[in-house]
Amino acid sequence: MKKILKYADSNMNRLVSELQTLIRQPSVSAKNEGIEECAKLVKKTLEKSGIKSQILRLGKNIPPLVYGELHSKKNPKKTLLFYNHYDVQPAEPFNLWDYPPFSAKVKGNKVFGRGSADDKGELITRIKAVQAHLKVNGDIPCNIKFVIEGEEEVGSPNIGKYLRKYKKKFSCDGVIWEFGYVDSKNRPIVGLGMKGLLFVELIAKESKIDVHSSLAVLIKNPAWRLVDAVKTLRNSQGRILIKDWYKEVTPLTKTDLKIIKQEPFDELVFKKEFKIKNFVGNKKGLEAKKALVAGATCNIAGFVSGYIGEGAKTVLPGEALVKIDFRLVPEMDPKKQVQRLKKHLKVNGFGDLQIKVYHGEAAARTDPSEPFVSQVRQAANESYGKSILNVSNAGTGPMHSFVQVLKAPCISIGSTYMFSRIHSPNEFARIDLLKKTTKCICLILDKFGKT
Numbered sequence: 001m002k003k004i005l006k007y008a009d010s011n012m013n014r015l016v017s018e019l020q021t022l023i024r025q026p027s028v029s030a031k032n033e034g035i036e037e038c039a040k041l042v043k044k045t046l047e048k049s050g051i052k053s054q055i056l057r058l059g060k061n062i063p064p065l066v067y068g069e070l071h072s073k074k075n076p077k078k079t080l081l082f083y084n085h086y087d088v089q090p091a092e093p094f095n096l097w098d099y100p101p102f103s104a105k106v107k108g109n110k111v112f113g114r115g116s117a118d119d120k121g122e123l124i125t126r127i128k129a130v131q132a133h134l135k136v137n138g139d140i141p142c143n144i145k146f147v148i149e150g151e152e153e154v155g156s157p158n159i160g161k162y163l164r165k166y167k168k169k170f171s172c173d174g175v176i177w178e179f180g181y182v183d184s185k186n187r188p189i190v191g192l193g194m195k196g197l198l199f200v201e202l203i204a205k206e207s208k209i210d211v212h213s214s215l216a217v218l219i220k221n222p223a224w225r226l227v228d229a230v231k232t233l234r235n236s237q238g239r240i241l242i243k244d245w246y247k248e249v250t251p252l253t254k255t256d257l258k259i260i261k262q263e264p265f266d267e268l269v270f271k272k273e274f275k276i277k278n279f280v281g282n283k284k285g286l287e288a289k290k291a292l293v294a295g296a297t298c299n300i301a302g303f304v305s306g307y308i309g310e311g312a313k314t315v316l317p318g319e320a321l322v323k324i325d326f327r328l329v330p331e332m333d334p335k336k337q338v339q340r341l342k343k344h345l346k347v348n349g350f351g352d353l354q355i356k357v358y359h360g361e362a363a364a365r366t367d368p369s370e371p372f373v374s375q376v377r378q379a380a381n382e383s384y385g386k387s388i389l390n391v392s393n394a395g396t397g398p399m400h401s402f403v404q405v406l407k408a409p410c411i412s413i414g415s416t417y418m419f420s421r422i423h424s425p426n427e428f429a430r431i432d433l434l435k436k437t438t439k440c441i442c443l444i445l446d447k448f449g450k451t
């Protein structure tokens with residue numbers, strides 16, 4: 001292992017320059033910008049590192065998935081799968097970037113650029129770790145597979161279809177998730193789950209055009225109507241008021257609670273980062289940590305109606321629109337929750353609102369007692385220093401599809417510093433963390449292959 005880790009160390013300049021090449025190829029799935037080109041570049045990057053690769057397709061207008069595979073001579077019975085994505089978030093607003101978002105500027109310990117951390121930085125650490133084993137031993141400790149999709153940033157609408165179609169090809173004994181956070185004290189977080197998501201849009205309509213606001217004595221205002229409707233969904237403590245919303249949810253287990261208690265969470269640093277005074281419902285300590293891991297949410301993502309330009313305009317809008325995202329916790333079925341939401345609106349007198357469902361994804365968790373968990377933890381402890389176990393990330397990913405179709409435990413571990421500004425201007429990857437993650441993946445391959 002020493003030689004392999006040393007090889008990974010000495011290969012860091014190559015890693016950074018290959019990451020720069022990946023960043024310089026824009027791949028914005030939301031705008032279908034550079035997707036085909038980036039898929040080809042990723043395939044080339046895999047092949048250059050000794051990993052056989054092919055581009056898989058589901059249909060004409062669906063971004064391709066890049067698949068990589070390598071067989072172990074020593075241990076052909078165990079397979080580790082890396083799930084990553086080559087697409088990125090849009091870079092707008094461009095004027096808030098210190099360097100152009102696709103220029104991949106390196107400054108000190110940071111590589112700046114859209115996708116530098118999310119997810120091209122993570123992807124390159126996995127590729128280079130496999131390459132380090134190959135270069136030193138001419139073999140890898142277990143079979144490896146790469147599943148690199150091109151539409152994670154728009155909610156992975158087709159990953160379930162890809163997984164089902166290529167179920168046999170993708171079969172594996174463990175999945176390393178596409179990202180992993182490192183906290184403000186440089187401790188890596190070994191994540192065992194993701195929350196689900198339900199994204200909807202509600203539209204209220206009244207008069208066919210915006211009218212003079214003097215008519216507000218007679219004409220109903222759809223913005224008021226939407227405000228009234230939205231207010232019935234949740235109380236000020238954050239509790240969702242839709243009937244049976246929490247019906248299937250099981251309480252956290254004793255083990256989960258123990259892990260949550262051990263997980264550090266610096267409330268002051270957190271509040272300072274976002275310049276906020278209090279949390280929702282004035283949560284503190286354990287309650288705040290539990291909410292991050294296992295709390296469901298009903299969040300207004302956007303609300304538009306009427307005139308929002310400069311100065312005053314006395315107008316009564318004809319339409320109002322709200323976008324809402326619900327984070328879901330295990331056992332909440334997005335399809336069932338949509339029905340419950342529709343019923344709730346109807347029962348409360350808002351049956352006339354139009355509902356558009358954008359995206360539904362169930363939550364997933366891996367059992368902390370899985371041997372794979374302790375292997376990843378040991379590797380993380382050795383490469384970064386002390387690691388932290390996390391029952392579930394507060395965010396969402398298509399982990400449920402992987403757990404359900406491949407029946408393999410999924411663990412997230414990676415190089416993304418928690419304030420890396422992913423999805424924001426000036427996203428960056430830290431080179432020291434890319435290095436530690438590459439070594440960590442080298443160690444995971446070793447430990448996983450041995451058992």
Ligand SMILES: [Zn+2]
Nearest residue numbers: 118153422423
């Ligand atoms: Zn992202």
